[in-house]
Amino acid sequence: MNCTKCPTSTRAVIGLPRHNAAFCKACFTTFVHEQVARAIKAFKMFTPEDRILVAVSGGKDSLALWHILLALGYRADALYVNLGIGAYSEESHRKVRHYADTVAASHGAKLLVHVVEQEAGAGIRELATILHRPTCSTCGTIKRYQFNRAAVEQEYDVMATGHNLDDEAARLLGNVLHWQNDYLDKQSPTLPASVEGFAKKVKPLCRLSEREIAAYAVVNRIDYIVEECPMAKGSKMILYKEVLNRLETESPGTKQRFYWGFLDKQTTPAPATESMAEKDQRTLAPCDTCGQPTTAGTCSYCKMMAKAKTAAQPRA
Amino acid sequence: MLVQLSHPHRQVEIKGPKRTKELLRELNLVMEAHLVIRGDELVTEDEILADADQIEIRPVISGGT
Secondary structure, eight states: OBOSSOTTOOBOSEEEGGGTEEEOHHHHHHHHHHHHHHHHHHTTOOOTTSEEEEEEOSSHHHHHHHHHHHHTTOEEEEEEEEOOOHHHHHHHHHHHHHHHHHTGGGGTOOEEEEEHHHHHSSOHHHHHHHHTOOHHHHHHHHHHHHHHHHHHHTTOSEEEOOOOHHHHHHHHHHHHHTTOHHHHGGGSSEEOOOSTTOOOEEOTTTTSOHHHHHHHHHHTTOOOOOSOOGGGTTOHHHHHHHHHHHHHHHSTTHHHHHHHHHHHHHHSOOOOOOOHHHHHHHHOEEOTTTOOEESSSSOHHHHHHHHHHHHHSOOO | OEEEETTTTEEEEOOSSEEHHHHHHHTTOOGGGEEEEETTEEOOTTOEEOTTOEEEEEEOOOOOO
């Protein structure tokens, strides 16, 4: 498979069925940067003058996001929240520190660190047990709080997270399955600082799939933690992602159409609504053969039967 | 070829030569949820992998809440 963008058709490193394309390393990096730049512009996320705080975990999405924003010339620092999940947190912390020291520092970007155990006296596993709450829910609350607090207290203009197309499509599927309308409003890639004390929040990777971001990290030699968080095993989000990936394999572009279609509907004003009965009364009339309602002069049943009778007649 | 897998971390020996997509199918894995890395380079689904290749199949799905 060769690169579909290069005039010299260099060997491709990734095929993207949903774009009907394949890219070599250089063209793929350009493609990813363009997708992020388009999201930043389309959803009015931030300007080159803004100070951005990236929420980093040591995983592929957040480190790739930090890398892309720095490559695009943005002023992006990062915050890592050490959750105290034993060896997993130690390893992810080491990966973040390594990236900050070896890459981000050369762009003048700095890493902030918050250690949950130092403030709360326990890691999130212990906190979840004490509070009788699911670990992922406890973790989510702590991270949202700490990232927002750091962004507001240290006067960043915007907080950026590494949520990708798969995250958003899976979240949308979960919200639709359970008709959680309140959560649907919060799925926009840009959430404004609606009240005093809330930082503006953005998701610049919302146009890129999880696989594309992982590939970007590999191609650009970003050393991220491949191991999954031990607390996430069996999570509903992973189940939804697996289901969506089955659909994507059969019909490339499904995830994109699902999530982007939702965003289009959110931003496009709904036309004046007409009830089903009103629409039927406006468009339907009796079939000129059988009298049942139809949008055409002769209904499709009568047309089909007339055609079948003609075809079945023996030729003279 | 020696194939390294994650979640859980393990290694399996698979007979080559074989195309990437055939390797994934044999292991019952979905391309959309994995990257295939030969040495330290990504390979596409039509690439032919040889017996002598060192392959890593890296899952890309993550998620908690």
